Amino acid sequence: MTKPMPDTIHAIPEHARSTPSPQRRPHISTIGARAFLLEAPCDFDLPAQRRIWALARALRQWDDLSEIVPGMTNLLAIFKTTPEDPEVVTARLREAWERAESIDIRGKTIEIGVIYGGEHAIDLAALCDHTGLADREVVRLHHEGTYTVFALGSAPGFGYLHGLDPRIHMPRKTVPSLRMAKGCVTIGGMQTGVAVLTGPNGWNSIGFADHQMFDPQAAVPAIMAPGDTVRFLPERIEL
């Protein structure tokens, strides 16, 4: 079974690397006795995520890990068995983070056609209220953005996209929609994405995309991969 791999991985030139600051140490915590979560001591931005990608690549060499789950400027390392000493694990992870140099994954570009507004844009009005922008402006800011897939997670093939214009950031809903449709184009805080399953969803929907994101039978099941670029193309705007 092959796993999706980024098309190419380039090291960033020396001068462009962000210098690790020794004062700012990552926060490391546990979930149960076998899973360790490292959170980058950085802003929510591309340089931080590039170091997470580098850390993920370094950790693939550890044969005592069963799984590595990069998140949004964080990484969960799941061990095959309960490690003998959690302090040793924490120290190893910290050292791996300090050594991790920023890598740039030049992935593919994915263009996704979107119907903005219309029956699936159930939260567009709330977004206008929250941002003080007209619906046309919200839609324009969303489709003019260039987004980077930071990580996949939550549901099969769901890509967390970074690059949302701060003017249309909108907190997750406190009461989730119970049956949001697969394909809804959504905003969750400073992130955006396309729902891959119909079901409960706390993000805010502003449109709809009919784009297959996951096929469990395919050699590469997920269409998106970390480092890919995503652009939304307005097919229709129904306001």
Added chain:
Amino acid sequence: MIEILNTGPLNTIQDLGRPGYRDIGVTASGAMDPLALRIANLLVGNDEGAAAIEVQTFPFRLRFSRATAFAVTGSGRATIDGVVLPPWWSQTAGAGQVLEILPSPASARAYIAFAGGVDVPLVLGSRSTSLRGAFGGIDGRSLTNADILELGTPAGTILPADGLGVVPPETALSALFPVAADATLLVRALPAGEHHLFGADAEHFWSQSWKISAQSDRTGYRLSGEPVRPEAPVEMRSYGIVPGVVQVPPGGEPIVQMSDANTAGGYPKIAGVLEADLWRLGQARIGSRLRFVRSSHAEARALDQAIAAYMDDVRDTSQMVMRALKTIAGR
């Protein structure tokens, strides 16, 4: 071949799950009580991770189309053509015989393994049903009446004529897996990343007994009780999660993620259940009560070792019996 005669909703085919794909958002799924699944498989001479039926709604009835070795472990009261089987038992059913599983008050999920395992296609390395993803098992759905299940080729194991059983883990390991006097399940856990943000409420989290609400399933258990909240609202970046993580949504009533959990989440996490206690949580029934007991890494290791020793014992003993019978049959 097996024919499903009578099933409620949400009974599925499960094996030990499909870990390794969380980084593309695919939940591991797999048996809620992996110990019971592994033992059921050992009792019929299968690999421990062969696919079996997980029954969580009862009654459940199936018919064997030909002589088949099977085992029933975990919860439930099993009968074959109306004759009661001992708990945690395997034997060989004749062609046409009907196996029925009725609910038992103490625990939630029964596992039925068959010699050769349930033969459904592997998807991403596993036969487990992912109901949310709609793949695995039979077309990613629950079993329905009149479903026909094909079985794999048995290993050629010979079972004792009268059957073979094991001492269930909750009995064999009762000293290490205690239950409170009032039957509250004691679930050992370690504080997780945002535990300290809960201030005084963190103590209320550990001290009270929580009820497993009706909004609980293979995805996760929603607990009801006195709400606990962080001292200030926490907005988190999405992070990877595993079964056993105890997250606290804004309402203050915790959710314990289970086998079909999302692979990532954003709620603050107050605790993480020890992996060694997850099988017991997988057997906890809706409406029952549990209390989290603050544990240690050393205790986690001791419990892992005790479970491993118990499993070694079951594996060695069942293999010894089957080898001896094969030798006798060969004479």
